[in-house]
Amino acid sequence: MNSNLLINSLTIDWSKISRESYLRKIPAISKLNYLEFSSPVTCFVGENGTGKSTLLEALAISAGFNPEGGTQNYRFSTYDSHSELYSAIKLVRGTRRPQCGYFLRAETYYALAVQEEYYNSQIGGKPEHLHERSHGEGFLTIAEKHFAPNGIYFLDEPESALSPQSQLGLLYSICECASAGSQFFIATHSPILLGIPNAELLGFDDGEIHKCRYEDTSQYQVMELFINHREQVLRHILDDEEVV
DSSP states (O other), X not given: OOTTOSEEEEEEOGGGSOTTOGGXXXXXXXXXXXXXXXXXXXXXXXXXXXXXXXHHHHHHHHTTOOTTOBOTTOOOOSOXXXXXGGGGEEEEEOSSOOSEEEEEEGGGHHHHHHHHHHHHHHTTOOOOOGGGSOHHHHHHHHHXXXXXXXXXXXXXXXXXXXXXXXXXXXXXXXXXHHHTTOEEEEEOOOTTGGGOTTOEEEEOOTTSOEXXXXXXXXXXXXXXXXXXXXHHHHHHHTTTOOOO
């Protein structure tokens, strides 16, 4: 166990989850009782529907964050869609306490941007005009504003708004903060973000959560195959039809 982490592990009390809950039908989640973390950066990786975002969301809520994102001071709701998993999770925290933090998720960005502008105006801050920027620019603006040393951060598919170059910029920011005492939990499909040095990669495929190597992730393998053998891959996908 890494005693320098802000969150060391979690346990799940399944007696607090209803028998009819869809959580029991997600293989990787339904088999989870205990999970230990060993790195300042933990990436959840797997195919769609394997439970990555579900667990990340529950972790963030258990840590005191609003289900739709923001800092621990944000309390807004546009659509109540989070699962009951957070109520069954117990976090084992380290000896340090986070000084700041943020829950940043792609699917609620618009509502989150509204709240960012509102809270910024309440403290007399300079308008950031997030809705006048591209999705990616706004996403990076929020990250640059809130990422800081000794913070706890939950990022749900941040790559969905970012170009490859911007993903590299985000990777740099994450590494800088992690080296300054922050801890990150990231659900991602991005081969770039999965390449964060010394990140712990937890795979959700194969019906259970397990540690995996970067080169063993399907995200890396598919991208590597496509880049190095694009024409062959396209011919296979398009059933040997002519590729333009």
